[in-house]
């Protein structure tokens with residue numbers, strides 16, 4: 001398990017995971033394959049440029065030849081974060097989501113089988129289960145009922161992983177996590193968007209009546225869950241990951257404004273997203289009882305840490321907002337690690 005191919009490791013959760021693993025297992029080696037779409041940001045990996053245990057390759061998980069060459073050089077496991085992830089974009093550009101999230105995962109499965117990878121961990125989402133009423137929580141046995149093209153593409157990928165496990169005895173595992181927040185999250189997503197707007201004194205847009213409920217988990221808790229599944233999970237299984245921190249969106253906005261000392265009149269209600277899921281809640285009993293994992297960070301503390309991170313890393317936010325993050329690659333890496341052949 002000590003040589004990991006992380007895909008999508010320049011994104012929000014992937015980059016947090018890379019840091020988490022290198023910190024916890026200093027002798028592991030990570031190859032980080034990321035296409036660097038608008039959501040990929042090498043500034044998320046700053047400080048790792050000279051780490052001999054981490055190498056970055058710009059490339060597409062749909063590229064069979066490239067993925068094959070990486071696996072041929074040696075990787076025990078794949079952790080697949082690479083995806084198009086923004087629900088709003090999936091409503092406008094569904095084909096991009098099918099290409100990366102479905103066909104990209106299929107390519108990883110094929111190559112992993114060919115090169116006999118010991119495990120593929122598919123990082124999925126609770127959104128594959130659809131929406132909940134006012135009570136109850138999703139278990140691993142809840143029906144798959146995605147409502148957005150994003151969720152449908154992730155559900156399709158999950159079903160492909162499942163089918164490879166059943167048909168080929170493939171060593172795949174799926175995790176389904178609730179909404180993450182924390183450092184390095186692209187500010188199109190709710191929490192960093194609200195923090196960044198509040199810091200700039202701009203309106204905080206809230207969909208519909210603001211009462212949509214999400215089950216928030218601090219990204220580090222998610223990384224610890226993935227670590228547990230990677231090392232102790234059972235092939236062919238699905239594991240739900242959540243922190244039992246259900247908060248309506250409007251409360252999230254109010255707490256952010258309060259922690260930044262800003263006025264509530266910045267909150268601006270906007271027309272609801274089509275097909276907007278009302279409520280998610282996740283039951284992680286299986287993770288807790290079988291793998292001994294549980295979330296450690298309560299929303300209050302996690303949000304405080306997150307606001308503080310964005311406040312003290314204002315240049316990160318500024319580079320994302322003004323597009324400078326797109327040139328960070330050439331400034332820090334040059335052409336050095338752009339392809340496998342050049343490594």
Ligand SMILES: NC(=O)c1ccc[n+]([C@@H]2O[C@H](COP(=O)([O-])OP(=O)(O)OC[C@H]3O[C@@H](n4cnc5c(N)ncnc54)[C@H](O)[C@@H]3O)[C@@H](O)[C@H]2O)c1
Pocket residue numbers: 007008009010011012013014033034035036037038039040041059060061062080081082083084085086100104123124125126154176177178179180181186
């Ligand atoms: N953010 C959440 O709350 C959440 C919750 C549960 C599950 N997930 C899942 O976790 C994973 C990571 O989510 P995130 O929020 O970090 O996303 P993100 O959008 O921040 O990052 C996605 C990364 O994937 C890369 N990428 C996109 N297409 C690619 C391709 N074809 N080949 C290689 N790389 C590609 C992007 O450049 C980016 O770096 C996703 O699979 C997502 O479905 C996210």
